[in-house]
Amino acid sequence: MANDYKTIVKDGLWDNNGVFSMLLGMCPAMAMTTSATNGFGMGLATAAVMAASSFLVAVFRSRITQEVRIPVFILIVAAMVTLVDLAMNAWMHELYKVLGLFIPLIVSNCLPLARLEAFAAKQPALPSLLDGLFMGLGFTIALTAIGAVREIIGSGTLFADASLLFGPAFKAMELRLLPTDMGVLMMILPPGGFLVTGLLVVVKRMVDLRAGKEIQMGGAHSVA
């Protein structure tokens, strides 16, 4: 069993990474990555929704018939998103204001639904919880990575405003790596989002290739 859990963790964080391998959940991966801080916050919100909804689906899976499963899945994700939305509005207000529209949009992020359908609908509660959590954390890592690259090149900082969004404890994370005027503006504009995501997918392929793994040529889209 321990081996299974190890696979779940590895799959979620790297092998089947939601963004870089399956190319799911691209919308927040580009819209919310103008800085590493934003990407990190968005990733954590998504991870919370994924863990909770995977767990709930796994618990209720015997009650959900085949025909109604998609509406029920969407309903569960929507409910979890609303919980996160309300909680963040109340207790993490600064972060909430930055993420704005993209919190309710977690509902139509394909990644949670894909995991419910592929994993949680058939597995017991604990592995499902872990799968949701680690897929979500993999998503967080991807978003933070894209955000970090865009932020460093675009504005020369790393984790700027982290203390504002997450609390004073994160002050130490805020770095300035390049002088203010050296930023390449294009990176924090929309084209930079596409470019960095594309290049990071290539980087992941290179690393996989080095490790002697077969590279996944398409995302989930080109196969399924």
Place this chain on the structure above:
Amino acid sequence: MKDFALMMIGAALVNNVILARFLGLCSFMGVTTRIDTAAGMGLATTFVITVSSMADWAVQHYLLDAYGLGFLRTVTFILVIASAVQFTEMTIKKVSPSLFQMLGIYLPLITTNCAVLGVALLLVEGRMSFIGATLFAFASSLGYSLVMIIFAGLRERLALAQVPRLFAGPPIGFIVASLLAMAFMGFSGISTG
């Protein structure tokens, strides 16, 4: 009138749903391998975005606002969208079976297209009037279709090009999309009047 025209140009080109707002990227990368599929998807999405935005506007004003149920917004909107998809499917099937043959199969894809929910949320948060909201939704979805078709055209050409193995497939797609987004940035400032 001029206000509406500027708002529509802004929604379709300047703040393009895909290239500036980053909504609907899954379908943008997923179904743009051929022009005719992209056009079909675009047309079907235009239908659904317009219909569901009108419905969502009404739900927000007459149900959620009226009874103080703002917290149910996400849940009801996604259900309204699912119903709108269903409704569109039934209507097209009845009105034009040949159109249904062409578009019907894309319709179920649209429920999880974040462009639909995104546009609905945008117009609710922008506190638009009903007519403004309808035009905004329509213009946004036209912008969506336009970019889908352009991108599919580019990808059809790209399929013939020799791309390094590491870049083949999605990565080169992203880089092309990045160039397209740059081109669309040229529209900024067009709607300032």
Place this chain on the structure above:
Amino acid sequence: MLKLQRLPTVFVVFVGLATGTRVGAGDTAMIAVATKNPMLVRAWRRMHGFGVAARNDWHRTCEASVKQIIRRIMNVPDTLPAESVATVTQTPRTLMHGVILGAFCLGFGLVLAITDRLTLADIAARALEDRQNSLSQVIPAAIHDNNPVTDTLLMKDGRDKEITVYRARKDGRVTGVAYEIYGTGYAGEIRLMLGVAADGKLLGVRVLAHKETPGLGDKIEVKKGDWILRFSGLSFEDPPPERWKVKKDGGQFDQFAGATITPRGVLGAIRSGLEFFAANKAKLTEGS
């Protein structure tokens, strides 16, 4: 009160029942499109032409390909029990599905209603803080002893848009007002908060929200530049209305490097904001 609380659940159950079972077939069509599997596409088309038999056929075809695809892309071991394949071949029992969906809607609707109750006070407090923050930047603390956030007036502006006016009072007399103004920037609307003293002098302008280009147009933000600070103390007489423009348009205010449209939009907003003040001065400063 009771009636109101019951409404969300009743509504959600209704929508749940209405959308019910038919959406479920959707995801399978999604797979059909994505795989470009001609057999699936044909089966889907057939399903819409025939009755239950065709539908079951469709479900069986889809079930098989779903399993195959999941195995292929997700690397998840195929653990789908055999009996779930059997259930899809039965005639769909619409009513039961509606009940299941309805029950889930009811349960989650309830959970959400409770969470809403729990977070209501905090969310309201945050919204109040936000407004207080933006108001305190345009209304100096020295000129009021009341709380402008709660001393409001609802009015219609020149474009017939409803705006909330916040009033600052000292010893009961109105010393200044603040309200939101809108301008059209390079990439969309710019929302600003304008503070005007009772004598018509500007107390300050601050940007609330904008979509201008980072690095160029965003110098209108107070944390990116001091451009926006230059308006304090000016009024509609000083300079005269026709000089409330950027230099390029014959006015007296500098545009900044790389951006003309953004400052033009901000100035337009301030101009119309001051026009609004001039037109409604009596009502705005009532009791000063």
